[in-house]
Amino acid sequence: MEIYRIEDLSFAFPGKEKQALAHLDLTIAGGEFVTIIGRSGCGKSTLLRHLKTVLTPHGVRSGAICYMGQPLSETDQRTQASEIGFVLQNPDNQVVTDKVWHELAFGLESLGLDQQTMRLRVAEMASFFGIQTWFHKEVTELSGGQKQLLNLASIMAMHPAVLILDEPTSQLDPIAAMEFLETVSKINRELGVTVIMTEHRLEEVLPVSDRLIVLDDGAIIADGKPREVGEQLHAMGHSMFASMPAPMRIFAAAQHYDGNIPCPLTVKEGRQWLEDKRKVTDIAKASSDKQASSTAEEIAPVVVQFKDVWLKYEKNGPDVIKDLSFEVRKGQFYCIVGGNGTGKSTTLSLLSGIQRPYRGKVLIEGRNPSTMKAKDLFHNLLGVLPQNPQSLFVQKTVELDLHEMLSETKLTSEEKRAKVEAVAALAELEKLLAMHPYDLSGGEQQRAALAKVLLLDPTILVLDEPTKGLDGSFKEKLGRFLQELQARGVTIIMVSHDIEFCARYGEVCGMFFDGSMITSNEAKTFFAGNHFYTTSANRMARRIWPDAVTVESVIERCRNNQ
C-alpha cells in the first residue's frame, strides 16, 4: 500500500525566486526504509516538512501530496499527529518537559488518551527502548544520545504508521548514532513502520535502507536501491558520490562497474571482494615500506607540553586526567581521538587554563596557561574553537561579530576593516556577512566561528569536534582550510570522533583512554596499527595493505597492482 504520493510538487520560500523544491514526483510504499541524501541546502528538510501539515513552511506551493490516498491537507490533524511521527535534528530542543516519564507521555496527553491506555503505552515504549532504568530521571541528566532516543520513543508511543527523521544523528557521537540508527532499523524491521530519513552517516544507514533518493537543487536526480544509486551517481560524476561508503568508492574507482560483480556496500562485502580479487597469495608480498618520519618535525620546537598531569573536579572525586604526558611540536596537526568521557575535552580546558592540574605541569611555549593573563594567552597565541560554535557568537550579524573581536584593540577602523575582509575571504564568508550567525547552517557557523578565532592571530589553534554535524563536502572544505592554516605555520590540536577526517588530514594521532594518552603516532602508522579504531577503508584492505588508511591510498594501490 502506498503511504505517500507526491505529484509535481514545487515550492519556493516567500520572497525567493529560486524554487526550493522543483517538480517532485515521489511515491513511498508502506514499510519502506527510504533514505534521502543531498548537499546542505538542497531541499531535504523542506521536502520532509511537507509531509506533515503542521510543520509545512510558508511559501508558494503547487502540486499535490496525498497521504494514504487522500490529500494531506484534508487529513484530520488528530490522525496526522498520531500517525505521522517526526523526529527533528536537535535532541535538546525537542524535549518539552522536565521528566523522562512526562516526555514519553506528552504526545499521548495531546491526543487525550485515558490514564489506563497511557500507562500501557508508556510502559511498552519504555521497555522496547530500554528506558526503564532512567524512567524517573530528569531530562537534564541524560546524554545527547539518550535524549534523542527519548524523542523517538515519545513519538513511537503514539503508534505512527510512518516515521520521518530529519538528520537525527548529526548532533550525536558515533557510538550513540549507531545505537540510534540500530533502533530506527529495528522499528522498521520489527514493527513494519515506514521510515523516511535524511542522514549523513551513510556507512551505517545504506545497508539497512531499501531505497536511496538523491536530491540536488530541489529535484530528484537518482532514486533506487542504494547500490544502483551509487552506480548512477558515479556514472554522473556527481559530487555526492564522495559521501558514499568507502567500499563503494574504492570499488567504483578500481573496478569500473562492469555489471558482473555487485558493488560492495559494507566493510564485510568490500573485504570479500578485495580479497577475492587479489588472491590470497598476494598477501605475502604486501608492501610494508616503513616511512621514515620526516626530520623537519624533530627539529621543530615543542609548543605545547603536558608533563605527568593529574586532574580531578572534586576533592574526593575520581581522577579525570591520570598521568597525562604528551607534547605537540610547532606546525603539527595533532589529532586526539577516543571514546566519550575519556577526558579529551577536559584536556582542552587544561590547555586553555580553565582547569588547573593538581599534579604535573601544562606548558604553552614554556608558560603556564592558568596563570597567564587572558590578553597574553589569547592574543597571538591560543585560539580555541568550542564544540558548539554557536556559543561564540554575540552579535546580530556575522560582520558585527567579526568586528567585535577587534573592538578592544588599538587598530584604526581602516585596519580593522581590512583585517575582517581578509579573514572573511579566507573562510569564504563574503556572502554571509549580513546574516544573523544563528541563521547560518552548521558548516557555515563552523567557518564563521573559525574566522572569529583567527582574528586574534593564534599560533596554536585548538578545535573541539569541528566536524560534528557537517556533511561530506563541508568536511572536505574544512580539512583543506585547516591544512592551509597549517602551511602558514599554525599548530593545530584537534579533538575528534571522526576517524576518517583525522586519517585524511591529521599528521599525528593520539588515542585517549581512561584519562590519559594510551598511544600516539604518526597518523598513518597509528591507524594502520589499530584493528578496530581505524577507517573503514583500512578495515577493508588491512589484510592486503595494512598501511593503506584512506580511501585514496587503497584506490592507488588497487590501480598499481592491476
Add this chain to the structure above:
Amino acid sequence: MGRDSFSTYHPAVNFLYFAAVLGFSMFFMHPVLQGIALFSAAVYSVTLSGGKAVKFNVIYMLPALFILAAVNPLFNHAGMTILFYLKNGNPVTLESIVYGIAAAAMLVTVMIWFSCYNKVMTSDKFIHLFGKIVPALSLIFSMVLRFVPRFRHQIQAVSLAQRSIGRDVTQGNVVHRARHGLRILSIMATWAMENAIETADSMKARGYGLPGRTSFAIYRFDRRDRTVLVLMIVLIAIVLAGAGMGENTMRYFPSMRMKEQTLFSGVVYAAYSLLCMLPVIIQLVEELRWKYIVSRT
C-alpha cells in the same frame, strides 16, 4: 537515610499531611501541642535527611530558638507578673518571656516542617496535584523546570567560549566586564527564542493544541493511600474538635491561663501526636516488617 516510605504515598496524602501539621503548628499556641509538634518535626527531619538534619537543627534552629525567645521580652512588656525593670524603665514580665519561648518554638517548628515538605513534596508531586485544577499550569510548570537548567547550561557554555577568546565577564577592566556581560545576556535572549521555535515544532508535531488534552500521572491512589488518608482525616477531626472546645490554645496576656486538663484533652494530645508522628511511625512499621520478612527467608 535511604528512602522514606511516607514519600512514596500519593501526593494528595503527602500534601494533606503537611497542610495539617503546618496549619496546626502555626495556630495552636499550647505548650503540650507545641512540644509534640517540635519533637515530631525534629524527629521526622532526622529520619528524612539523617545527620545533615541533626546538624541543621543544632547549628541553626537551636540558636534561633534561644535568640527569638530572648528578644521578645525586650520589646513586649504586656503581662501582669513583673519580674524586673530594664534600664530604660520598661518592665520585663513572666508572660512575655513565656510567650517569647512559645512564639520562637512555633517559628522553628514551622521552619523544620518546611524543610521536610521540600524533601517530600517534589515539584512533580505538586504539579500533579495542582495540574488537575488548572491543566495548562502543570505543563507550563514542567516546561519551566526544563527550561531553567538548559538556560543555565547554555549561559555557562557561552561564558566559557567567550573566556577562551578573552571576552568573559571575568576578564578585562570594569567597563569591559560590564560590556561582555551584557553581550552574553543579549545573545542568550536570542538563543532562547531561536530554540523555542524548534520546541514549538516538536510540540505541534506531537499534536499539542488538539482539543481534549489529558494529563498523565505516574501516581496511583491505592488502598494504603486510602487507609492513611482516612486515619489522617479522623485524627484531624479530633484535633479540630479540640480546637472548637478551646483545648488547643492558652491565654498569655494579661495573665497566663490554660483550660483544665480533662480526659478529652488527653485524647486530643494523643491524636495530635499520632498525626504528627505518622510518617515516622509508617517508616518504623515498614522497617520492622522488612526485618521480619528478611529474617523469615
